[in-house]
Amino acid sequence: MAKLWGGRFTKGTDKAVEDFTSSISFDSRMHKEDVAGSIAHATMLAAQHIISKEDKDAIVAGLQAIEKQIDVGDFEFSVALEDIHMNIEKRLTDAIGEAGGRLHTGRSRNDQVAVDLHMYIRKAVVHMGEELVNLQQVFLEVAEKYKEVIIPGYTHLQRAQPVLFSHHMMAYFSMISRDFDNLPLIFKHANVMPLGAGALAGTTYPIDQNITKELLHFDAIYENSMDAVSDRDYVLEFLSFGAKVMMHLSRLSEELILWSSTEFGFIELDDAHCTGSSIMPQKKNPDVCELVRGKTGRIYGHLMGLLTTMKGLPMTYNKDMQEDKEGVFDTIDTLHFAISITADMLRHMKVNGDHTKAVLDDDFSNATDMADYLAKKGVPFREAHAIVGAAVQHCIEKGCVLLDLSVEDFKAISHHFEADILDAITIEACVAGRSNYSGTAPECVARQMQIGQTIVAEEVAQIQQWKEKIHLQ
Incomplete structure (x- = not known):
């Protein structure tokens, strides 16, 4: 198949090279963004009298028809055409003839792929915001449902002090709130338009980037054309956001795994979120939690991979930058799975409050309060600490806990x-x-x-503003 860029070449591309350099297997998911960007570009070209209105109308109708074909699966992608941009342009030219060949006037695949990815990340920010809000609402629901349950709080994975289970859930609510706080900056940086930068230096055609900016609902245009086609900071920011979200979910997953074990017995995960063993009939394994924990590593890998790819690139566009997409697409898919399944798992788990209370009644989680009691009576805290430490050791030797001691026992320990x-x-x-x-x-x-309810309401309002800004239904 003849290449759309093949005029300078006298020899066809090696099949192995085609397979190696092609990105259509993954960038086809940006077809809507590519069509939208091309329609905007064609509309601008016509407004600037660079192409005729008739050519513009044919281009727009042809692109809309192609989008519908892709939507219903009636479009055969070609590896030989490398990417989503060339596949669509070739189909368009085949369908409408010479007019299709005028679509690429005044632009390059460098700024075309950049604008596609900017638009894709914008939508991803909105969808991730909605996912995080849903998870926060679940934390609030679970906290309310079990607001009277007390569980052991831990440091060094050793029982430390008692806390409300709802307090523990709200700690994770706070983590996810901070994750959401990263989204406005990502959206801001993604909502800058690179289209018009051309390959790197702009174009000699009298284009008007403000027209495409308005048509594609961007807030701003890149000031520098070289930066426009080489910038992937917004992608790195999204990957960093994803890595932190997964880290938070992984920490929660680890606790759910521990809490659901026989040794802890604090919670029971719903059968729908567990699996069994092929050999041990009694097993109920928290596989979902383990997968969330495990998939965290791959998201870290995508962030480190792109950072490493970008670190040595000279200006401006280099084929290395094709590596930005698979990682971000997989991050989006993994985040969607991890956030939504975690929310569902939390909503359906059962917390064994009677057991957690019994556990606390049978340990030394109240030792700090005993020391505080003495300190409030005037005993220096370090002395109080030593007194309670000796009392704990006494209880250990006697096989009891502090709550088992009588008033006389306490007075024998200290007259305070x-x-x-x-x-x-x-x-x-x-x-x-x-x-x-x-x-x-x-x-x-x-x-x-x-x-927390106020925070969620503010976040919902922010998401709605993003939707209105980019005209997302």
């Missing part, structure tokens, strides 16, 4: 203890006492949840 010590170190009191602004006391967590 009074009868109210038994009330001061109940698990409920330990939680209720931590009423500082970011603490785990019920009223603090209730405030966190209320603020």
Whole structure:
């Protein structure tokens, strides 16, 4: 098949080279963006009297017909034509003749692929925002559902202090909120139009980039044509965002895996989100959590891969930059799976509050509160710490916990203890006492949840603004 760029060549491309350099296997998913960009470009060319209105009308009708063919699967892509841009242009020219050959006037595949990717990332930001909002709403639902459940809080994976389960869920809500906060900057950088930069230096045709900017709903135009075709910072920012989201989901997955084990028994994941063993009939494996945790590595890889690809590239466009797409497409697909399945898994899991309370009643998670009790009585905290440490060791040797001690036992440990010590170190009191602004006391967590609702409402409004800006239904 003759190449659309083949005039300078006297020999056909080797089949292995065609296979190696072709990107149609993955960039075909940008066909809507490519059609939209081409329609805008043709409309601008006609407005500037660079092509005739008749040619523009034929081009637009032909592109719309091609888009419908691709949408319904009635379009055969050719590896020999390399990419989505050449496949569409060749089909257009075959369909409408000479007019199709005028579409590429005043542009290059360099700025064409760039504008496609900018538009694709814009939409991805909107969809990721919606996914994150849904997950945040699930955290709020689960926190409300189990707002009275107390669980062990951990440091070094050792039981440390009791916390409300809702407090734990709101910690993840905060992580995801920070993830969402990264999206406006990505959207801003993606919403700058490179079309008109040509191959790297602009064009000699009297184009008007403001026309295409308005037609494609961009906020701005790249100031520098060389930067326009070589910039992939917005892609790297999206990949960095994806890596952080996956890191947060991976941490949550690790905890769900631990909590669902027999050793912990804090939660039970729904059967729909687990698998069994081919040999051990009793098994219920948290495979979804493990896959989310495992897929985090591949998203890190996409970020590091593109950073490494870009680090040594001279200006402006280099074929290396074709490597930007597979990673970002896979990141989008993986994020969609991981975020949505995590939300569904959280919504359907069961939390065993009776068991977590029993666990706390049988350990030393209230030791810090015992030390605080003494400190409030005037004992220097370091001395109080030593007293409680000795009491814990005494309990370990006797096979009991602090709650098993009598008032007389406490007074024997220190004369500062009074009868109210038994009330001061109940698990409920330990939680209720931590009423500082970011603490785990019920009223603090209730405030966190209320603020969370406000954050979600603000994020929903932001998403709607993005949709309106780029005319996304």
